[in-house]
């Protein structure tokens with residue numbers, strides 16, 4: 001019987017399915033719900049020391065539907081980090097940890113470019129008993145105006161410096177969450193790992209404009225007639241997330257083999273999550289699918305991942321983690337492989353050819369007869 005239990009950076013998870021930072025982990029009540037439904041870990045909504053600067057607008061989501069089925073396939077948000085005070089969060093995270101001592105609770109944190117502020121948020125958060133920290137270097141809207149979030153994630157030098165501050169103060173594992181809004185995600189990845197972060201989480205949302213209303217001529221989501229570019233998530237981003245997970249996993253495999261990877265982006269089913277694991281993720285995070293379909297989606301995810309493992313005779317996640325990475329190559333090598341395969345096929349055909357009677361061969365006699373026959 002296979003097991004989904006896994007140990008990542010010393011944290012023991014009953015399964016690799018993790019609630020990603022966002023509305024599904026936005027207060028103690030919903031975090032408890034996630035644990036009750038069976039999620040392996042929860043990353044809470046991103047906290048900062050001074051929530052009074054966080055002012056959200058409505059509407060703050062816009063959704064893209066498939067043309068034929070009406071299914072929601074893309075989701076843009078212009079939501080900021082948590083607007084709840086740090087003191088309220090302190091109480092709630094402590095209460096969650098008291099109620100679920102064996103479950104993995106990860107605090108997502110973000111601060112401005114200020115060493116003292118980062119020291120303070122790391123120390124106060126880990127003192128609550130959370131199991132790990134996730135550094136939000138990746139929110140693409142609103143916060144970059146204050147040089148936070150993806151303003152740091154897009155600048156590897158800055159990211160390395162801030163990660164270094166965090167690692168000076170941290171006593172629990174630290175994951176750095178990457179923005180996809182960069183040309184080469186390997187660069188900020190290496191910066192975080194050089195600074196000593198134990199893991200990488202990727203990806204956050206992709207900077208987007210969901211669309212323009214053809215009646216009002218206003219872009220969506222429209223707030224008092226105006227909008228700002230937001231972050232794109234949901235099923236539509238899975239292929240981009242898989243590509244970035246693959247690129248990060250190669251960096252880990254080749255340069256930082258003892259670090260971990262949490263794959264995020266567009267995961268809705270065990271099938272999606274399994275692909276993240278095959279490309280090198282240790283855990284898989286989910287946000288928008290929970291907003292679309294509820295916390296219960298983890299149950300079929302657990303059952304279907306176990307069935308996949310049974311079918312392939314895998315006992316543990318380690319048995320297939322990163323298995324499919326070996327099948328990535330360069331385009332030039334694909335051309336070489338194809339030329340070699342075609343040459344080999346031709347050689348086999350030539351071997352069976354009978355142009356003159358002295359080419360008949362005992363061991364291929366039937367195939368040679370077939371090759372000369374019609375019908």
Ligand SMILES: Cc1cc2nc3c(=O)[nH]c(=O)nc-3n(C[C@H](O)[C@H](O)[C@H](O)COP(=O)(O)O)c2cc1C
Nearest residue numbers: 020021022046077203204233234265266286287288
């Ligand atoms: C409404 C919404 C709010 C989010 N808030 C945060 C946040 O506070 N911190 C963070 O690190 N990521 C946040 N995210 C990003 C998600 O954690 C995740 O990286 C992204 O949505 C891609 O995964 P998904 O397709 O499963 O949603 C948010 C996403 C959504 C849709």
